[in-house]
Amino acid sequence: MVKVRFAPSPTGHLHVGGARTALFNWLFARKNDGKFVLRIEDTDVERSSKEMSFEILNALNWLKLDWDEGPVYQSRRLRIYQRMAERLIKEGKAYYCYCTREDIEERKKRAEEQGKSWKYDRRCLNLKEDEIERFKKEGRPRAVRFIIPEGKTEFHDLVLGDISVDNEEIEDFVLLKSDGYPTYHLSVVVDDHLLGITHVIRGADHIANTPKQILLYKAFGWNPPLFAHLPLILGPDRKKLSKRHGETSLLAFRDRGYLSLAMFNFLAQLSWSPGEDKEFYEINELVERFDLNKVRHSNPVFDFEKLSWLNARMISRLPVERIWDELVPFLQKEGILEDLEKNMDWAIKMLSIVKERTRNLVELASTARRYVRRDFNYNEDAIRKYWKDGVKEGLKRLKSVFEKLEVFDASTTEKALRELAEELGLKAARLIHPLRIALLGERVSPGIFDVLEILGKEETLARMERALKELPDV
RNA sequence: GCCCCUGUAGUCUAGCCAGGUAAGGACACCGCCCUUUCAAGGCGGCAGCACGGGUUCAAGUCCCGUCGGGGGCGCCA
Numbered sequence: 001m002v003k004v005r006f007a008p009s010p011t012g013h014l015h016v017g018g019a020r021t022a023l024f025n026w027l028f029a030r031k032n033d034g035k036f037v038l039r040i041e042d043t044d045v046e047r048s049s050k051e052m053s054f055e056i057l058n059a060l061n062w063l064k065l066d067w068d069e070g071p072v073y074q075s076r077r078l079r080i081y082q083r084m085a086e087r088l089i090k091e092g093k094a095y096y097c098y099c100t101r102e103d104i105e106e107r108k109k110r111a112e113e114q115g116k117s118w119k120y121d122r123r124c125l126n127l128k129e130d131e132i133e134r135f136k137k138e139g140r141p142r143a144v145r146f147i148i149p150e151g152k153t154e155f156h157d158l159v160l161g162d163i164s165v166d167n168e169e170i171e172d173f174v175l176l177k178s179d180g181y182p183t184y185h186l187s188v189v190v191d192d193h194l195l196g197i198t199h200v201i202r203g204a205d206h207i208a209n210t211p212k213q214i215l216l217y218k219a220f221g222w223n224p225p226l227f228a229h230l231p232l233i234l235g236p237d238r239k240k241l242s243k244r245h246g247e248t249s250l251l252a253f254r255d256r257g258y259l260s261l262a263m264f265n266f267l268a269q270l271s272w273s274p275g276e277d278k279e280f281y282e283i284n285e286l287v288e289r290f291d292l293n294k295v296r297h298s299n300p301v302f303d304f305e306k307l308s309w310l311n312a313r314m315i316s317r318l319p320v321e322r323i324w325d326e327l328v329p330f331l332q333k334e335g336i337l338e339d340l341e342k343n344m345d346w347a348i349k350m351l352s353i354v355k356e357r358t359r360n361l362v363e364l365a366s367t368a369r370r371y372v373r374r375d376f377n378y379n380e381d382a383i384r385k386y387w388k389d390g391v392k393e394g395l396k397r398l399k400s401v402f403e404k405l406e407v408f409d410a411s412t413t414e415k416a417l418r419e420l421a422e423e424l425g426l427k428a429a430r431l432i433h434p435l436r437i438a439l440l441g442e443r444v445s446p447g448i449f450d451v452l453e454i455l456g457k458e459e460t461l462a463r464m465e466r467a468l469k470e471l472p473d474v
Numbered sequence: 475g476c477c478c479c480u481g482u483a484g485u486c487u488a489g490c491c492a493g494g495u496a497a498g499g500a501c502a503c504c505g506c507c508c509u510u511u512c513a514a515g516g517c518g519g520c521a522g523c524a525c526g527g528g529u530u531c532a533a534g535u536c537c538c539g540u541c542g543g544g545g546g547c548g549c550c551a
Binding site for chain 1: 475476477478479480481484485486487488489491498499500501502509510511512513514543544545546547548549550551
């Protein structure tokens, strides 16, 4: 059975690159009826934190990536790694290294000054008995290094194809740090093996690590899993996407009003395409179509514009019911959640027309506020443009026409307004624009007659009254 | 510097593995239509196979080189 994992390190927020890796693993697992395991790689005591672990789980939940096993915390499995390292030492496949960072730094510097490329010089592999005894007596801290055998290491990457590296290029890397914690290479190999991981799907920044890990699998006598490396996401300047390109943590996108499904679609379609002329899919449609084989090899640029467009289109097309849960926090922030909950039928009607022209949930909530509360400010730009040429007179007439209407909906108000315009010898627009300002304080809105129907007669008249009172005579 | 990966418009991509009909779609941009505004929508436009060799009747597709881009070279993961 297929079993994959996502193994973030809780040293920072889950950024979009990590999220994309998690997403591809999840898609692959679901597509193949496999298992998706979550493992927290918290073996860097200095930089890992409980809060970040929690936040990463949160972020995955928001994207709707559920896991079947875990979270497995590596910090609780230290003894396992230590035992495995000891085993390699006993078998002569690894050795203790007493070199300090300073020693190595110096030797490395010297080598580089001579124009030689540096690789750990195996000093501690060739230590004499008495030297070892002396170090032991001194209680000198020691790490464990892996002996890289001679030869060539090759593997077939499910995305990139055959990759081959000469072992000459690889140094005797550290397995166990002198503080007893495993390095990434040890823990990742041990855990992937023990958890029965069949496919390792991760970022291309791990390509160079793969041969090291394969060598470790061989040393242990284990079968390596299959590997698939995903192209790295770049910023608009073609550099690896990072904070320099703005806030790139996944949850920051949520907080800026992006729909989880929009983010899901966008990330799924970076480096991969279902191959149809279609921009957005339901999650199950992506699962059905997913194919590691069709993942591109080159690095994609994260296009904020396109994501924003996708988000806007999705908000517009999805029914209010499907975005409601995600919208709630934003409505709360605007202080209008309770008002809306008191009259959900109305809220749904209102949001349905408002959401068609908002790009994100922040905007949707703040625009919605104008429909709920009458205390908005009038947009100065709008006033400058449309509040002129005796608008007040026209609006007063319109108000008294509206007052007489018994049925107050889009079609009756439209008929009434157009008739009045004709009577006054004006273009309907001459009434519509000022009316929009009076009702919402903005120069743009959904169709004005839909707005009238949503607001209703009483509220419409009250807003017209306020505008006539507060806006200048012109 | 060394090693590895990679290259279809400004961007995301289809086509490449199994060579063959004007390189298809989307974002952005421009124009027109619709229209009460702004979006959306419809129609149209701009723009691409990095370059150079080779194989072949035929190359975006296969091979080699150059150049460009990215990643790695930690007792980080």
